[in-house]
Amino acid sequence: MQSQEAAPRHRKDGSSPAGPVVGVAQAEAALVEHYPRLVRLAYLMLPPDRGRGRRVLTAHALTQRALPRGRTRTPVIPAQSTGPGGDPGYAFVRVRIVRAALEADRPRRRLSLPRRSTVPPLMPQVWGLSLFPRAGGAGELALEQRMAGLSTEGRAAFVLRGLERLPDADVLRVLAAAGAVDPMRALAEAAAVPARYALLESPAFDPSWLHARPTDLMRRRRHLKAALAAAVALAVGGTLFALPVGGWGGDGPVSPASAQNPAARAALDPDRLVRVPAAAWRSSARTDFSVWPARGGLTGDRALLRRALAVWARPHDAVQVSATAGTPTGGPPGPPQLLYAGDVGTARVVIFYDGLRITRYAEPNDGTAGAALDLARADAAGRAEAGAVVLDRADGNVRYLTAPWVRQAAERDLRNPNSGTMDLTLTDGITSPLASPALRTGACTSWNVLQLTDASGARLLTDLGELIPARLTTGRPGEVHDAAGAEALRTWAPFACSLSQMRARGVRSVNAWQYAEQPLPDASGIAAWVCTRAETWRGGGERVLAQFHTPGGPDGAVAAQARSVPACGARDPQVLAGVLWKSQDGSWYLLAAGGRDTATISATGGVEHTAQGNLLAVPAQPGAKPGLEGTLTDGRSIDALK
Numbered sequence: 186m187q188s189q190e191a192a193p194r195h196r197k198d199g200s201s202p203a204g205p206v207v208g209v210a211q212a213e214a215a216l217v218e219h220y221p222r223l224v225r226l227a228y229l230m231l232p233p234d235r236g237r238g239r240r241v242l243t244a245h246a247l248t249q250r251a252l253p254r255g256r257t258r259t260p261v262i263p264a265q266s267t268g269p270g271g272d273p274g275y276a277f278v279r280v281r282i283v284r285a286a287l288e289a290d291r292p293r294r295r296l297s298l299p300r301r302s303t304v305p306p307l308m309p310q311v312w313g314l315s316l317f318p319r320a321g322g323a324g325e326l327a328l329e330q331r332m333a334g335l336s337t338e339g340r341a342a343f344v345l346r347g348l349e350r351l352p353d354a355d356v357l358r359v360l361a362a363a364g365a366v367d368p369m370r371a372l373a374e375a376a377a378v379p380a381r382y383a384l385l386e387s388p389a390f391d392p393s394w395l396h397a398r399p400t401d402l403m404r405r406r407r408h409l410k411a412a413l414a415a416a417v418a419l420a421v422g423g424t425l426f427a428l429p430v431g432g433w434g435g436d437g438p439v440s441p442a443s444a445q446n447p448a449a450r451a452a453l454d455p456d457r458l459v460r461v462p463a464a465a466w467r468s469s470a471r472t473d474f475s476v477w478p479a480r481g482g483l484t485g486d487r488a489l490l491r492r493a494l495a496v497w498a499r500p501h502d503a504v505q506v507s508a509t510a511g512t513p514t515g516g517p518p519g520p521p522q523l524l525y526a527g528d529v530g531t532a533r534v535v536i537f538y539d540g541l542r543i544t545r546y547a548e549p550n551d552g553t554a555g556a557a558l559d560l561a562r563a564d565a566a567g568r569a570e571a572g573a574v575v576l577d578r579a580d581g582n583v584r585y586l587t588a589p590w591v592r593q594a595a596e597r598d599l600r601n602p603n604s605g606t607m608d609l610t611l612t613d614g615i616t617s618p619l620a621s622p623a624l625r626t627g628a629c630t631s632w633n634v635l636q637l638t639d640a641s642g643a644r645l646l647t648d649l650g651e652l653i654p655a656r657l658t659t660g661r662p663g664e665v666h667d668a669a670g671a672e673a674l675r676t677w678a679p680f681a682c683s684l685s686q687m688r689a690r691g692v693r694s695v696n697a698w699q700y701a702e703q704p705l706p707d708a709s710g711i712a713a714w715v716c717t718r719a720e721t722w723r724g725g726g727e728r729v730l731a732q733f734h735t736p737g738g739p740d741g742a743v744a745a746q747a748r749s750v751p752a753c754g755a756r757d758p759q760v761l762a763g764v765l766w767k768s769q770d771g772s773w774y775l776l777a778a779g780g781r782d783t784a785t786i787s788a789t790g791g792v793e794h795t796a797q798g799n800l801l802a803v804p805a806q807p808g809a810k811p812g813l814e815g816t817l818t819d820g821r822s823i824d825a826l827k
Contacts, residue, residue, distance in 0.1 A: 321389025481527025511723025
């Protein structure tokens, strides 16, 4: 149906008198299929001052309420027909969500009944937990501040332009259908905001990918005790005594009641921060975070440091908090070490180290409200792991604060081992921005990594979306080395994109080990079997991928994978995996390989064959799902990765 220049007249339910029709079943199917995107749309349009936890639940409630209550088929306005794949069901639900988001922020007229979108939802409800999306970088924080300054209609126009990629004419029609008072003014507001639309796809604005932390346990306990005391007093007819609850301390909504404890007070005192001399690392027997000096232009800003410490001790609901898996989120046990304090882009950034964790605090440097707190485990980090910390992410780029012993920093494409390196400038230990693969979506055409060089040699680190980049190594488990040489780079190249499966998992290092080579049955070359194993800071949740790469192919294929297993690691340097492979002449084969200690490999279940040695190649039928098992040279059995 052709769109017209003037917005058509709409019925009260947002439909037009004529045009495509949408039934309840079609609308429900669209809502279920596109639920994460629709919830993100609602979350972005809601006022940021509600707090992230309340916005998450409200966004889910508005989206789930978007289904029409009747079972009749509903006409759809022309502008709604521009949903993904031309799906009118999606477009219909989208307009209802926009209308609900606009109504949720409008003041209610006196003596009028509350609108459905403003009534607290019966579902979903969460008790005893605060849910919030992952923390973003300075770019996401700055964008959210700009969006907070828009009206609700202006915010909706910005999201429709940026997230939905609607042209301005369709944005006006959708706003008109949703009951906007002044769509033209809303569009003008949206046009005044810099078009950093890619940030709208960030996990920081994804209310379907959430972190959870308990609500204020001490306050909850105090309230429970007060309620019990009140009940007893009522039962015996006594007098109710209202015990005063202490207000916020001098640090605003972050000062904990435990600040009366001397040890806690010392941990929050910026004058007691540990500051390491700049040359301490040269004479120290240790080369880790404990010998990093304090750097940055704001290391003397006591007010900033006090705010950062107070937020770390007790972040308010408005603070974006994220922590890698297995990282405690409590405050510092004592005065932490200051690693950095300074202006980075549009934010003031402070980085601490308390012997167990790296903590980064960021706040807008224009004086607006809002802050972010990120924590990551860093215990037992050595020279290789303590080479860099993420300082800032913005516009798809990342900047690092490097260790004082780093002499040179460079960027290289791990997927292209022959591309060479591009030098990065180092200013007081801070690298110039380099492209980060951490938050990238879509096809993987490159994987940029950080190459650091010091007196001990060069090593590669990759950004996996957390504070501390992961170290990349190659070699047989127990004999690994940094992946900086030509052979190591060639080993990693076909499997670089598989690192995307290890984002945000608390990964400490990833090793790629080519455990076997196998001649292909059609004599077209030799395939490589590589095992990649991700070790974590917490010592659990390891990720193991067995990958298969044929000559001439750009990327390897994941043949099998497992979690929290010793296979392919220093404790058990054994691996067995298989894959169904189609030759150039259309024939199918079951190919399997184990490590050098594999004596036999047996296939069962549709393919019956036993091969001597660590390689198996046998004809198979398409879609076959045979089982694999092997024996080692010492007689032990080994199961294949699934």
